Amino acid sequence: MSPSHPRAYCCRAGVAPYPPSSPLCHRGHPAVPVPEPLASAAPHLRRHDGQRRGCRELPALSRRLRPGAGSRRFLSRISVHPALPQSAAFVSSQPLEVWRGATAPGRPRSRICVCLNFYHISGSGISSLKSRAKQEQCGQYLHLSAGVLLLFNCDHLQYNLETEKDPVVIVISTTGTGDPPDTARKLVKKIQDTTLPPDHFAHLQYGLLGLGDSEYTFFCNGGKTVDQRLQELGARHFYDTGLADDCVGLELVVDPWIDGLWHALKEVFLLQKEREGMNSGVDAVSNSLSEAPHVVHELNLSSEVQNLKLEHEGVKSSDVLSQKLVDISLVASNRENEASLVHSVPPISQSALNIPALPPEYIEVQFQDTHGENPCLSSLISEGAVFEVPVTKAVQLTREDAVKTALLLELDIADTVFDYQPGDAFCVMCPNNVSEVEELLHILELSEKGDYFVCVKVKQGTKKKGAARPQHIPERSTLKFILTWCLELRATPKKAFLRALVECTSDVREKRRLQELCSRQGASDYTRFIRDPNVCLLDLLHAFPSCKPSLNLLIEHLPKLQARYYSASSSNLYQPGKLSFVFSIVEFAACPTRPVSRKGVCTGWLAELVAPQLRANRNTVDTNRGSCSTEKISIFARPNNAFHLPSDPSVPLMMVGPGTGISPFIGFLQHRQKLREEHTDWEFGETWLFFGCRHQDRDYLFKDELRCFLENGTLNHLKVCFSRDSSSTAEVAPPKYVQDVIRLHAKEVARVLLKERGYFYVCGDKKHMADGVSDAVVDILSMEMETDKLEAMKFLATLREAKRYLQDVWS
Known part of the structure; x- marks a missing residue:
């Protein structure tokens, strides 16, 4: 099938x-x-x-x-077959949204109903879409004229895989080190129950689409885990599993996967109806599903049928967006043929545009008084406990003239139940930049109402089906609280957001350009001028000054402000009650699409928070001493289930951590040193550390600490390299990168991995370091095993599976 x-x-x-x-x-x-x-x-x-x-x-x-295909989200590509132009319901460009179609005059009403379940699992939430409309209810529901009805219901609380008989479509992302998203953990835990019989899901037929990023080791592992376990419990595929890669473009797999989905569903439904003895309706179903799928969320309103649909859906005639450009040109006279964020050039400036349907508004914001208290930050996370802890020490690890500024922060967790192991990560809850919040309030003309409490609720009469207040938005809080702690102001606007901003723009040229950027024809411009340079809402509002969005529009389209992850660079055994971490201050230079330079949301905030401590330390000889502070930050745990020291201390280990990638290994070495002090009779395996930075005298992090680890025997081998230091006196140029140093010690690497069954850890930048290290290890294994690279790759894959080659990397 x-x-x-x-x-x-x-x-x-x-x-x-x-x-x-x-x-x-x-x-x-x-x-x-x-x-x-x-x-x-x-x-x-x-x-x-x-x-x-x-x-x-x-x-x-x-x-x-797919010329012009630029969709990055699966849910914005769900489509209904073109043979169903008057179907009772179809999914628009907005996730989990249902629209009602019209009944063509004179068409007989069908009594055929198809039940489809859609289960979407991502880091931002779980949504299920399903219908159990009976045959006799279909005609009464929306006066159907189509052959097939797809009904969706967002009430996932009634969804139960254990009793589901209709086909289920599952879309699931992957987070962390191959983990399912937070919202899917209960589901995964439930299906991984070892007491379940092998036929527990024998009744279930499903199709699964996994979303992932091959920049990370455990690609699409969330989807693979669910898929494998459902198969083990007797569930059956009605459609092949798809794995989409955000590194190369989700649409490369998502688009053809969706196209094939409808044909697979056709076969399921035909068989289902035949079994139910509804042969009279099979022809209608077959005929309606015989053509190629049609993307209904990118409306090309050239037919009377489409116009009929829009009128029935309440879309104004001004929203008919397949339009010919008459004499509007956004090319400035002095720019000739140069395209930019605000200027377009032919052919798009003279093209008819296929523009997404206008998302219906569904949030209502009511201003109240200035009395009350904002909710606590713990209410903004889905699971786990939030701890507010003081910053007890801040040290700048790099010199002032270093390319990047690295800081070490120490937190006091003694009065909390927060626990961690070396190698674990934790989350820091950070606010948006104060000046950016104030600037946005000014643009929205709400500066005087920033401290007013607002009530956020679903708009009465909204056409968005299953509309609900976003979970990350409090029902009642001040406007500043929402803009500061709840919404990701730096998020790159999606096309649906751009489409909504079109309606808030008064200047005709600016309006046209926003239409181009969200259109199918403008996919390359969207990538070039918005997605690649990471343009945010404030950048857009500066570029298009006549655009004045409403507050409810921001709440509807801006995603949740995510906590930032950091690796622990300390050991609770070595320093009880202390938690340290290291980070580089991220900086974004000004560019044509970004009028001002900015720092990272979290790293910039942390640097500003500890600036007084850093100034106090600047004239202090002992920078490790730091200074006391009353500043506090909110954190919560995010354990790393794999990136830990071996349980057997006699096992040798190699650590590769250039730059701030050294952070977790400082915790490793502190922990190992304390174990050596407490257990003098234990046998400890040898330890290697490969470290690299730009300049030996500017950004050699933890130089003194590493020397101490060498002297007391905790660290046996320290191999370093400096990519920007020149060595004119050396006859042979020294290695510049850690992968080069690793190749110089090929026999030792092979001995540790092949003969001594050691562990190999990599932490740092994925693209510019971790891939190079992996290639170096493959070359070493191939040479020492006297085999080809394919066999060496297979062996490295077995090391990964055995958790002996471990990575903690970022893009």
Whole structure:
């Protein structure tokens, strides 16, 4: 019943397996089926020409496959078949949104109803869409004229996989080190119950789409975990599992996966109706699902049927957005043919545009008085306890002339039940920049109402089905609290948000340009001028000054302000009641799309918070002493289930941590030193640390501490490199990067991994370091094992599975 996909490609890098029959590509990633639309359009994925086909080739492939396809979210691509132009319901460009279609005059009302369940699991929430409308109720529900009805209901509280008989579509993302999102953990824990019988889900038929990023080791592991466990418990696929990679573009897998989904559903529904003896309705279903799917959220309103739908849906005639440009041009006379965020050039400036339907407003904000208290920050997270802890020490680890500024902060957790192990990460709850909040209030003309309490609730009469107040927005709080602690003001606006901003823009040229940026034809401009430079809402409002969005629009479209993750750089055994972490202050330079330079949301806030302590330390000889502070920050735990020291202390370990990637290894070494002091009779394996930075005298982090670890025997081998230091006197140029140093010690690396079954840890930048380290280890294994690279990749994959090659990396 599932579509056949005979071709295969690398699920992470988008490259062909080598050799073709191998389950791995030439980078050691597992090969998965290619959806037929992708395989047909890109037959070169089936062969290997000896060259590395990296991820960066695939955006061009995406443009060849689907010109203008720029959607980054699966839910914004859900579509209904073109044979259902008057269907009772279809999903629009807004997630989990249902629209009602019209009944064509004179058309007979169908009594056929198809039940489909849609289960969406992501870091931002769980939503289920389902219907159990009976045959006799379909005609009464919306006066149907179509052959098939897709009914969706957002009440996921009544959803139960254990009793579900209708087909289920599951979409699940991956977070952390291959973990399911927070909102899916209860589900995963439930299905992983070892007491469940092997036929527990024998009644269930499902299709699953996993969302992930191959920049990280455990690609799509959240989806893979759920998929594998459901299979073990007897569930059946009605459609092949898809794994979408945000590194190369989710749409490369999502688009063809959705296209094939409808054909798979057709077969399921036909069989279902045949079994129910409803042969009279099968022809209608078959005919209605025989053509290619049509994306209904990108409306091309050229037919009377589409106009009829919009009128029935309450969309104004001004929203008919397939329009010809008459004489509007956004190209400044002195810019000739140069495109920018606010200026367009032909052909898009002279093109008709396919623009998403206007998302219906569903939030209402009522201003109240200035009396009351804001909710506590713990109410803003879905699970776990929040601890407000003081910052007891702040030290600048780099010199003033270093390229990046690295800070060490120490927190006092003695009066809390917060616990951690070396290697664990934790979250810091950070606010938006105060000046940016004030600036936004000024643009919204709400500066005088920032301290007013507001009541946020669902707008009466909204056309958004299943509308609810976002969980991260308090029902009652001050306006400043919402803008400071709840909304990610730096988030890159999605196309649906741009579409909504069009209606808030008075200048005709600015309005047109926003329409272009959210249109199908403007996909490349959206990527070039908004997504790639990380343009945020404030940048847009500066670029389009006539745009004056309402407060409710911001609440509807801006995502939750996420806590920031940091690795612990201390040991609770070595320093009881203390938690330290290291970070570099992130800086974004001004550019054509960003009028002012900015610092990272969290790192900039932390640096400003401890600035008085840093000034006090500046003239102090002993910078490790720091100074006392009354400043507090809110944190909560996010344990790392794998990135820990070996349980057996006699096992040797190698650590690779350039720059701030050294942070967790300081905790490792502190912990190991304390164990050596307390257990003199224990046997301890040798320890290696590969560290690198730009300049030896500017950003060599923890230089004195590492020397002490060497002297007391906690650290056996310290190998360092400096990428920007020149060495004109040396006959042979010294290695610049940690992967180069690792290659110089190939025999030792092979001995630790192959003979002594040691552990290998990597922490730091994924793209510019971790991949290079992985390649170096593969080359070493290939050389020492006297085998080809493919076998070495397979061996490295087994090390990963055995949790002996561990990574804590970021993009």
